[in-house]
Structures are given as structure tokens and as C-alpha cells.
Amino acid sequence: MAQTCLWIVCLPILAFVIQVFFGKRLPRQGDWVSLAAIGFSLLLAIPIFGRLLSEGHVFDTLSFSWLSLPQTAGAFQIIIGVLVNNFTAIMLMMVTLCAGLIHLFSVGYMHGEDRYHLFFAYISLFSAAMLGLVVSDNLLTFFIFWELMGLCSYLLIGFYYKKPEAIAASLKAFMTTRIGDVGLFLGLCGLYAVFGTSQFESIYAAVASGAAESKTLLGMPALTFIGFMVLMGAIGKSAQFPLHVWLPDAMEGPTPVSALIHAATMVAAGVFLLIRMFPVLEASHTVLVYVAYVGAVTAFLAALLAIVQVDIKKVLAYSTISQLGYMVMGVGVGAFAAAFLHLITHACFKACLFLCSGSVIHSVHTQDMREMGGLKSKMPWTFACMLIATLSISGLPFFSGFVSKDRVLAGALAYGMEHTGHWLIPLLGFAAAGITAFYMFRLIYMTFFGSARDEHKHHHAHEQPIVMVLPLVVLATLSFAVWFSGPTGVDAFDQVFSVHWYEHAVAGVEKEMALPAPVEHHEGIHHVAHSLALIFSLVLAGAGIFFSSLVYLKGWISPVKLKSFFSPIHTLLWNKYYFDHLYINIIIQKGLLGWNRFLAAFDDWVIDRILVDGWSRIVLFIKSIVGLFDDLVIDRMLVDGSAGMTAMGGWAVRRIQTGKVQHYLIASLAALGFGLFYLIGMR
Amino acid sequence: MTTGLKIVLLLAELLCVSSAILVTFHPNILHAAVALLFAFLGVAVMFVYAGADFIAGVQVIVYVGGVTVLVLFAVMLTHWLYKVTLRDVRKKLIVPIVLLVILLVPAVYKSLVELASSSQNIAPERVAEFAGSAKTALIGQALLGNYLLPFEAITILLLGALVGAVGLARPK
């Protein structure tokens, strides 16, 4: 089974390579190559998922040494490989299905774009990276595919590279996720420092055996440090607060990209990471609370932001952030199974929502809801699918959203009741649920109901071809609860033939993770929490829908008056809590670039001019002194001086040469005389 | 050696000295040249007494005949009789010259005598015999014997001098 996983990953990579090098020259610019690759992966994934449904448990590993450094003191080795367990099987199924459908959809959507083959190349690479991440059995390859996905999101967001906003958004996305990735990388280093390996099995075993309790990293207990770093990674990738700013801008990319990357798969990778590392987070006791808070806060604030958005894709982007917040909160409160289920269901209905919005945009050629309206009659299929997905996301019975969201909220409520100190978490959770219903139905009413605000666009609106509608229908059908638990989604009613495959899968994984058995105290709390959560979520969802229809369908309360009433809050929401302003203008423009300019100037002036060229000035100074000394003392006094003396001497002697022969004779005779006199004297 | 001969030798020496004085101090260059002539003659006589009769002969021929005539010719050629006075010696220098000569001559004389006494003396009888014997043959043998090289060299020198003198004196 592990070999098939390898093939599932390698097929899209192969497609990528083919597309990059030969895409342009292939018939239909090679979109069928990518489709075939992801289709085969889907076909390979189905038996694995089938095995999970039939036997209730799937497990297979395959690992090999990727990098080994023989060292006498102890071999440092990096072992990587493939791990297939229940969650992997489910994820494989979800990813390949969603990716396949979105490939199909983008064949229609991207028709006629230039660099069409490159789009499919990048999408194949992305699918390969996501699948690689899902199947990897250690944090290192997890991290490698994690960053490859970051690369693909960078390339795909910046696909329309001629638009300055698109490339700015792509850079923003890559940098923000990169900050998170660095956190995850430090966590990975921590793992190697503490456990010497990053393989999940050995980590689960080591954590269970309590081997890492004593060790500390940077003064913090090791597991807490690793937990925080992993959380940082998840915040970066899953666009949680405060690193959420890149997801709304990522909507600049083509809609299938938003659907695939920024709804279904990539952003979910952060949550999948938290689930994979759950034993570590749990063992560190302190990190989980922070995870819960991050999730809850993100869910609530993002939901608020979604209310004021006018761009259809931005609304969905913020709703994604909010739903991710739910999942992170689920993991934080310990209900990681519920979080995982929500991840799966969210992938389906959010992909459906995005694709519907894609088809709407494709037909009316605008993303601004204020120019839409009354498309119900024009685009019946799209409307139907979008309505189903909206109902699912709002958490109404009979729909998958209700099943998973209810469990997450129940977990949060149970957590809140147990640790009363953290009552804020369930409160934010439930509030977000209500607001979700409100803004989702706001979106439905503004786009499909009411009268057309822009006649020209309304006239042109038309239903999309089958190749785009089919994926919508498939995804919409997946949004029903029947697949995940019972038909109604309420366990009490569905006792008769409710589907229990998910519970078995979760049990299998818990066994693997060797989690410490949850402290079974007052079992009643869970039951009470569950039923209470059921009631609260239904009430809130209904209120949300009712209130939204009052404002947008019936128009009894005009949005304008609402806006004026809450104007301070509205401006706050409109400016996205000034996060963007804080990041872009203050931290980056003034802080970072200012500091860089200062440092470059410092480097240029202080170190280069003063410290280095300064030496040349000093040397020049010394040279001038030495030059002066040399010129004055040696040259003038000694050399010229002696020359002068010789000249004087010469001048004096010159007078002797009178030119008269006789004088010379006298002189020589005088010399002869002295010589003789001296000789005679001597003797 | 008879005293008569000694007297003649003494006279010759006095002639030499007096004419030498004339040569150095006589204001008129022409008279000085003639005085030189007589000095040479005095010297020739001294040679004869010293037993160097051939050398005396050569002295007379070369010096008296050649050099003095040459000098006279030179004087005549370089002094317009009516233009240039032949006065020559500078007056103010006479006193230092005389002093010089008076001082130095005895000193040099004493040193020469000392030199003479230190060198090996010949027995008086051999002095007489040497004075008497014929020197010319000896000179001839010596010239073409031990002194062959100087002899040849002197011939070249004379040739060079001759050509040089002619070259120098030739009018443009």
C-alpha cells in the first residue's frame, strides 16, 4: 500500500515535469496530462479508502535512509518514508477528489488564458506537494512538501503576473507563510535535537514513554518549545491570526487556485500538522490552551470581517479563515477527531462554494457582489449547489457541516465546562457560528436573490458548461451529512443505520498515537455538553439566517442604516483591524526598509569609508609627513647640502687653476719640496 | 791630470754657471738664448773631463748646433724686432727666485753628496783607467746589446717628434 502512495505522489510530479518542458507543444496544451495524473492518483487512492471502510483500519509504513553521515561518535541519519494510517487514507481520498474536480473545473475556467500549460504544471506540482505532505511519515519531508506548497501558492497567486496587485499578493503570501515555516523549521530542529529523529512513530513512542520531559530547549521545556514552533507554523500556513493577512489578498489568483489551495488543501495542511503532532502538543500541557485561544479568536474575528466584505471571493476567504479557526480550536480543546472531520467536510463544501463563485464570476465577469443579484433564474445549477454548500457551512441538520461543526462546538463546550477559566473559547465559537450563518446567507441573497443591480451583466449571465457544473454537483452532494454519520446528522435520530466508519478510523489513530487515556471524569459532562451544543448551534444558525434574510431578502432593515449604526465598528472591520496597515506601512516600510537603508548606509559609510578607507587617509597623512621629512631633511640638508659644500669646495679650489703653466709648476714643486722635506724629516 | 787641465775644468764650470745665471735673469730673450749656447759648451767640456768624449761630441752637435739654433730661429720668428720689446723677466719676482736658489742649492747639494758617499766608490786608479779608455765602442755595443729596446723606442720617438713639429708649425 505504501508503494501505491509513492505512485500517488510521483504521478503529479511527472505531470509537472512533462507540462513544464513539453506543455506548450502538447495537444490542448497538455491539460489532459495533469487531469490524467490526478485521475490516476484518485483511482489509486480509492482502494486504500475502500480498505479503510471495509476493515476499519489501515496501516503501512515504508522508510529509507535519505541522508546519512557516518561519524565515529554516532551516526547522524535522516530517515524518511511513507506512513499510511487512517487519517492518511481519508486525507488522500479528500485531496485527490478535490484536486481532480478542480482540475476538471479549471479546464473550463482557464480556457483561453496564456501560459495555460504552466497553470496546469503548477497545479500538478501543488497536488503532488499536498499528497506528499499527507503521506510523509516524518516532519522533515512534511516540511519539504509544506514549503513546496508555499512555492506553488506563490506561483499560482502571481499567475497573472502582469497585475501589480497579484504579484504583491503572491510575495505577501510567500513571505507570511515563510515566517510560519521558519517557526516549523525550528520545531523540526528541536525534534532532532531532542529525539534525534523526526519520524512520527518514534516521536509518539518517545512522548508516550516520557523521554522528553527532562530536556529543555532555549530554557523552555523541550515539548513546549516544539509545540509553540509547530503552532507558529500552523498559524502561518493556515492563515490564523496574526498571520492571516495573506489569504484575502491571495484571492488575486484564479478562482480554481483559490478553491484548491486557499480553501481545501493547503490551508488545511496547518491543521493536519497540528493533528499529526497532537501527542507532542498534548504532552506539553501548556501549548494546547494557546492553540485553542488562537483558533477561537481567529474564528470570531474573521467571521466579523466577512460581514463587511463586498468581494464574493473575499467573503469566502474570511469564512475559510474562520472555519480554520474552528479546526484549530477543535485541536486546542482536545477534540482533534472533530477537527479532522471538520477539515474534511470543510474541504468539500468550501471547494464547492469557491467553484460556484468561480462560475458566477466567469459568467458576470466581476467579483463585486453589488453588481450581481437575481442570478437564481439565470444560473439554476450553480444556485442549487451554492445553496446546499451554504446550508452545510451554516451548520443546519441533514448537512455535513452540521455534523463536524457540532462536534467541534461540543468539544469546545465540554472543555469550557471543565476548565471554567476558559469560558471565552466556547462563547467565541458559538458567536462565530451565528455570524457564519448570517454572512453566508447575505452572500446568497445578494448574488442570487433580489433584482439585478447591473442589467448589462445580468443579461450576459448564463449557466456554465457541463465541465464546470459537474464538479459543483459532485461537491454539493458530498456536503450532505449522510456520508459522515447518519442522514439527519443528529446521532440520536440516526441510531438505526448511521455510518460508523469515521469513529473506527479515529479509534485506530488514537491507538497509534498512544495518547494517554483521557481522564474519564464525570462522563456526564460530555453527554450534557453534546446535547447543549446541539441546541445552541441550531438556535444560533436559525437566528443568523433569520436576521440575514430580514436585512437582505426582505429589506426591512436597510444595510445602510445598520452600517451607520455600527459605524465605528464598521470602519474597524472595513480596514481589517488595520492589520495590513500595521504590517505593510509600519513594520515593513518604516521599520524594516528604514532599518535596511540605515544599515546599508552604515555599512557603506562607517565601515567602508571610515574604517577601511580611513586607513588610506591615515597612510596618506603618514606619507605626507614622511614625504616632508624625506624632502626637507634628507633631500635638502644632506644631499643638496653636501652638493653645496662640494660646490663651494669646488669654487674655492677653482681659483687655483689660474691657467698659467708656471703656477702649476710652482705648486708641483711645492708639493715635491714638502715631500722631500717630509722624507728627510722622517729619517 | 795636470793642474792646468784642472784649471781649464774649473773655468768651464764657472762658464756654465755664469751663463746659466744669464739665461734665467737676462731681460732680453735673445741674449739669454746666446748665453744658453755658452752653457752647453761649458757642459761639453765637463763631459770631456769626465771621460765621456763621445757624449761631449753628441752634446756639442745636438745642443749647441741644433737646439740653440732652433731657439734663435723661434725667437726671431715670434718677436717683431720693432714691435715687441724683448724685455721679459718680471721685476718683483727676482728676490724670491734668488732666495729660493740660495736656500735650495746647498740642501740638494748636501743630499746628493750623501747619496754619492753611500754608493760604492771605485778605486782611484780604475777611475783614471776608465777616463782614458775609449767609450765609443762600449756605447755602440751597449746600444745594440742591453739597450736595444730604448734605442728602438727613441728612434720612434724622434720620428714622432719630427712629424709632430712639422705638423704643428705648418702654416694653414
Next chain:
Amino acid sequence: MNILDWAVSLEGYLCVGAILFFLGLAAVLYRRNAIGILLGIELILNAASINFIAFSKYRAVAIDGQLVTLFIILIAAAEAAVALAIILRLYRLRETVDAGEASIMRN
């Protein structure tokens, strides 16, 4: 030993030689006329010849002394010829034979 024996003896010859030498030297030094200088030189040479001859007679110098004198005479002749040629040339160039004015070589 009277004046006669002295005159014939070696000392006599040497004394005359010395006198002649210094007179010649005086002539050379103080004669303004170039020819006067030449005369001085001739005197000096003769003084040397006298000494040679005296030594060849009274000392064991034998014939060599006379030979040297012979050479001195020859050289003197050559020298006189050349000197006079120079003087004539000087005269033709400078219209004078005064040794003092021929001082182009001065400093």
C-alpha cells in the same frame, strides 16, 4: 784639498749640476716668455746629464750613465723641436708668446 781638486772631483760636478738645475728651474718659473721657459728646461736637462756623467766616472755606474745621458740629449732635441712648433703655433694664434696670456685653460 784645494779648489782645483774639488772642481775635478765628484762633488764639484754635483755642485755645478745642482746650480744649473735650480737656475733652469728659476728660468722656467719666472720667465714670461715661452721660449725663456724652454731655455730653462734645456738647462735642467743638462744638469741631469752632468750628474749622470759624474756618477759614471766616479762610481761603479760605468757606461750606463753615459748612455742615459745620450738618451737625455736625444729626447731633449725632440722635445725642443716640438715645443718650439707649439710656441710658433701659439704665436700665430695669439700674436704673443707670453706664457701668462695663454691661460685659456683657466677656471
Next chain:
Amino acid sequence: MLSWITFIPLIGMGIILLLPRNNANLVRWTSLISTTIPLLLGFGLFAKFDRGSAAAQFVERVPWIPAFNIEYFIGVDGLSVAMVLLTVLLCFICVIASWRISDAVKGYHAMFLLLETGMLGVFCALDFFLFFIFWEAMLLPMYFLIGIWGGRDKVYAAIKFFLYTLFGSVLMLLVLLGMYYYSQPHGFDLIQLASTRPFASQTITLLGWQLPLDKVFWVLLFVGFAIKVPIWPFHTWLPWAHVEAPTAVSVVLAGVLLKMGTYGMLRMNFAILPEATKWACNFLAILAVINIIYGAFCAMAQKDLKKLVAYSSISHMGYVLLGMASFTAAGVNGAVLQMFNHGTSTAMLFLLVGVIYDRVHHRWIVKPDGSRGFGGIAAVMPVYTGIMGLAVFASLGLPGLSGFISEALVFLGAFSVPKLQIYVVIGSLGIILGAAYLLWMFMRIFLGPLNDECKALPDMSWRERLALLPLCVLVIVLGVYPMPVLDLMSASISQLLTLFS
């Protein structure tokens, strides 16, 4: 075999000097041949190199100056084999890349081949004296190459480079003499010095102070090599040298010359003076982190593309230092691998800068007057954008490309040492900044609306693609499976690290 690799370029230079001046192509072909032969021999070296043994291989030892027992002792071990292969490859590529140099072609290629011999010699020499000679021999052609064929104020840059490195090598000369004097059987043999390590216990009195000998040697050598690496306070010559050097020269300068500093440290400081290195470990780590952060910050503020890449080299060499300071198998192996990977990725960047420089003769990302230097080139030069993208992502350490492996190893190694953990955290900031300035540059030049100045830029010629092909393949292959290069060096490094465990 090793002597052949080292001296064939020199023979090539000799031949080139004899060639007629006007026939440029003949000169270029001879120069190409005299770099291809060492490349082929390099492949032979790679094949025949024994991965297991840590000792020096392909040793050639001939007494050269017996009076001071200086030997012509060359050999290659784990530390230097990767660098030799890199040098041979880069010089081959640079000769292809410098096909468009047209003025004084003979001089250029002669100097270049002399430079290659100097560099190969430095990596092969196992005798300190020979090492020093090659070190200086490499300096001179570099000066001429920058000084004559360089950019606007090339003379300033050439002089600054020359004097700066010379200052360093003067210190090295002191140590050379010191080691000769203080080693028992007076000699320069590095392998023997590394095995006996005689300087640990001795002391030296300088100006009245009693200083431990090995620490004095360590500091002097460190400064000498720090100038070359370059390490933070001594780095100001690098941007100048790079900006003014012609493309091929700055490729070699960044690809190989910077590694000589770190290689020298490993060969001398670490192998011969282990106690001093342990004493200075913290100091090294601090400088490493400064290098990383400082280089990244300065790179972000640069307006000249080549200066940006130069500062990025400073930042990447910071990782090498951090890896070396960790004394762990992963760290040091990561460091030496980073030396190789940085060589390939920076070489690609410089070649690509050269490509655009040949077309527009300016390198301003943002012109001094503030207007855009380039913009939206992706539309006009797709292949160039693709390869530049690969180079940018390789050097910012994207997993799947070679840059990531060495950075990961360095950080994994350094993080396992408790006292270096804080440095790793600060260093990881460098990864973010690295991505920032490279992608920001990529955006401003390649993406966005097309700048009308660059409307008519031709895409890369086949020669430029040929020059870049081997590097692209290397970057991808080593990114996926780094073992071929890693196990070249791991044996020697593990033996080196036994001194530090």
C-alpha cells in the same frame, strides 16, 4: 593526476600567450580546451575518490626546498575534493560565459587560466608554504582581471581587493613562519601538523605578555581567512569587487574565492589548533549570525543587482560559519556542503546578472533617480525568467533544491548544541530576510507591467543556456539526493570532529 589538474590551465596560459593577438576565437578555444581537460580529470577524480578513507588521496610528494624541508606536497581529502570539483566546473562555465569579452582577449584568458591554477593549487596544497604561494598566486590575476576588464571605478575596487587580501595574507605569513619555527621537526606539512598539533601547550612572549601560542596563531589565521570569507567587519571589499568585476570573474570570485577562507579555517584553524577553536567557538557563532543578519539587511537595501547578490553571498557564508561553529557532524558537513551549494547557486545568479548586463549595460533594480530599472521582463524573456526563478529559489533555500539541504543540516547541527540555540533562532531570521530580498528583487525586475525600456530584450542565447545548464542540473539533483557530494566529505569531517567531541 592532481598535478595535471592543477597545472594544465597554466600550460594553457603558456600556449595562449604564444598565439597571435588578433585571432580571438583561437584564444577562446584554447582556453576552453585547457579548462575542459581538468573538468574531465575532475570527473575521474570524483569517480576514483575513496569515500571511506579520511586520509589525503592522490598524494604527490616531492622535496622542493630540502633546507627548510618544504615539499611540493599536494593531495586531496574530504574537505577539499568538493571544492576542487567546484572550481574546475565553474572555470569551465566561466570560459564559456566570457565568450563575449572582446578587448584584450589574450590577456583576459591568460589571466583567467592563471587564476584557475592558483585556486586549484590552494585547494590541493597540503604544505603550508605551497598553500601560501598558491594563495598569493591567485591574488595577482584577480587584481588584473578586475582592474582591466572591470566596470566604472574598477581600479579602486581592484586596489581595495588586492590590499585587503594582502593584509590578510601578511598575517598568514607570520603564522607560516611561527608554525615552522615552533613545530618540532621544523616543517610546513599540514597533515603532520594536524596529527601532532604541537602548539597546544606552548606559549609565546609578545611585548612582554605571555600569550598561549595556539590562540595567537588562531587569531592571526582567523583574521587572514576572515577577510577572504568575508566575515562581518572585513567584508566591505566584496561589494566593490563584485560590482566592478566582469561577470565570469565575479562568478569565480563568489563561487570559489570566498570558500578559500572557510576551507583555510577548516584546514588550519580547526585541524591544527582545536583547543583554540573550542575557545573561540562562541565568537565564531556570534560573527556567523552577524554575517547572516547583516548581509541580509544590507542586501535588501541595495539598488544595484550585483551588489544585492554580493551581500547575499555574505549572508550565505554566515551559514557556513554557523555550521562550522557547531562542531557537530551535521553542522560541519552542512557547512562544507553549503560551501559547494552556495558556489553553484551564486554562480548561477551572477551568470544571470551577466546575461542582463550584456543586454542593457546597467544593473539598477531601482535607478538612482528612483525610476524602475527593469520591470515585467517575464513577458519578454521567459526562459531567462525561469532559470532566474530557479536560481532565486535555490539560493533562498527552498526545499527540493540544494540550498535547503545545507541550510537544514547547518541548523539541525547547530540547534543540537545547547549554547548555540539562540544563535540558530536569530539565524533563522536570515532565512526569512533571504526570501524577502531575493523575491522582492525578482518581483521588481521580472513581474509586473512591462517596462518599455526592456521591450526588445532578446531571450538567452544557446551559449548562455549551455553555461547555466550544468548548474541547474546540479542544483536540482543535489536538492533531491545530496549523498553523492555529502559522502565525499563525511569521512574526513568525522575524523576532524574526533578532536572536538
